[in-house]
Amino acid sequence: MRALRCLLLLLGMGFAAAPGAVSAGPFEIAHRGASGYLPEHTLAAAAMAHALGAEFIEQDVVISSDGIPVVLHDVTLDATTDVADRFPGRARDDGKHYVVDFTLAELKSLEVRERFDPETGEPVFAGRYAGEGPVFRIATLDESLALVGGLNRSTGREAGVYPEIKSAAWHLAQGVDLSAAVLEVLARHGYGGKESLCYLQCFEYDEVKRLRDELGYRGRLVQLLSGGDKVDKGNTDNAFLRTPAGLRELARRVDGIGPPIGEIVGGDSPESRAIKPLVADAHAAGLEVHPYTLRADSLPRWASGYDDLVAVLAEAGIDGYFTDFPGLAK
Numbered sequence: 001m002r003a004l005r006c007l008l009l010l011l012g013m014g015f016a017a018a019p020g021a022v023s024a025g026p027f028e029i030a031h032r033g034a035s036g037y038l039p040e041h042t043l044a045a046a047a048m049a050h051a052l053g054a055e056f057i058e059q060d061v062v063i064s065s066d067g068i069p070v071v072l073h074d075v076t077l078d079a080t081t082d083v084a085d086r087f088p089g090r091a092r093d094d095g096k097h098y099v100v101d102f103t104l105a106e107l108k109s110l111e112v113r114e115r116f117d118p119e120t121g122e123p124v125f126a127g128r129y130a131g132e133g134p135v136f137r138i139a140t141l142d143e144s145l146a147l148v149g150g151l152n153r154s155t156g157r158e159a160g161v162y163p164e165i166k167s168a169a170w171h172l173a174q175g176v177d178l179s180a181a182v183l184e185v186l187a188r189h190g191y192g193g194k195e196s197l198c199y200l201q202c203f204e205y206d207e208v209k210r211l212r213d214e215l216g217y218r219g220r221l222v223q224l225l226s227g228g229d230k231v232d233k234g235n236t237d238n239a240f241l242r243t244p245a246g247l248r249e250l251a252r253r254v255d256g257i258g259p260p261i262g263e264i265v266g267g268d269s270p271e272s273r274a275i276k277p278l279v280a281d282a283h284a285a286g287l288e289v290h291p292y293t294l295r296a297d298s299l300p301r302w303a304s305g306y307d308d309l310v311a312v313l314a315e316a317g318i319d320g321y322f323t324d325f326p327g328l329a330k
């Protein structure tokens with residue numbers, strides 16, 4: 001893969017994974033849009049990410065009670081909207097308001113806020129967007145993809161999209177096939193083949209298999225991985241899947257992996273900047289590596305600054321990275 005990229009660069013042909021940029025550095029995936037600057041997953045945050053030059057813009061996807069995929073990180077609404085004020089009595093027994101219990105019209109009536117702690121009302125990231133309005137609304141996946149497509153045409157710079165299927169098994173248990181609904185929207189916008197600028201991502205290995213083997217998705221696919229040795233939902237054996245054998249198994253279905261930064265760089269102490277073998281092992285298996293999440297206001301202890309963080313990850317050989325701050329790296 002990397003040899004191919006070098007050859008294409010020498011021939012003056014851009015590499016497909018880095019649209020519009022014949023640059024040797026890793027590309028940017030705007031994590032929840034330009035979420036360092038505007039409330040996450042709003043259309044404003046997606047537009048700003050495009051303007052800041054992100055090569056890809058992320059959409060986490062959940063679904064309304066009437067079956068419309070919407071762009072939100074959580075399966076609940078409590079940490080990013082005013083749902084508790086607007087819909088008293090609509091929480092489940094655990095006190096939380098679930099997206100899948102609300103129609104799209106109800107979801108559209110909510111105001112989206114900068115992420116906060118529902119217990120205290122305090123912002124999760126103190127220095128981020130603090131404006132009193134304008135009112136931000138929840139976007140559908142369809143709207144977000146339409147926005148990126150429109151900006152691609154009006155700017156002449158083609159950014160890609162990077163949707164994530166959230167809590168697939170949980171949604172199936174609620175009686176809704178989120179992956180099938182997402183694939184339908186992607187296909188309507190022309191995403192579905194390896195040539196289209198779209199990576200579909202999921203943490204659940206069972207769902208990644210289902211996307212390829214049962215639902216027939218043929219586009220780029222990324223297995224997200226957690227740190228540590230826990231076996232996550234969807235029978236995702238993180239420790240095994242990070243081994244050379246696990247990576248070779250993954251490569252039968254996926255194009256890349258999305259591990260946390262700590263699985264790329266780190267060691268026995270939080271100050272360690274040792275480069276781990278994961279990127280080299282993944283590349284040997286033919287997989288790209290897109291770590292998450294770079295935050296200028298929440299750096300690993302080993303990084304002296306945001307540019308240092310990007311530089312060390314680039315030295316480790318990553319292909320792209322999720323960042324809350326697209327456009328910030330010098």
Ligand code: CA
Pocket residue numbers: 058060164
């Ligand atoms: Ca995500």
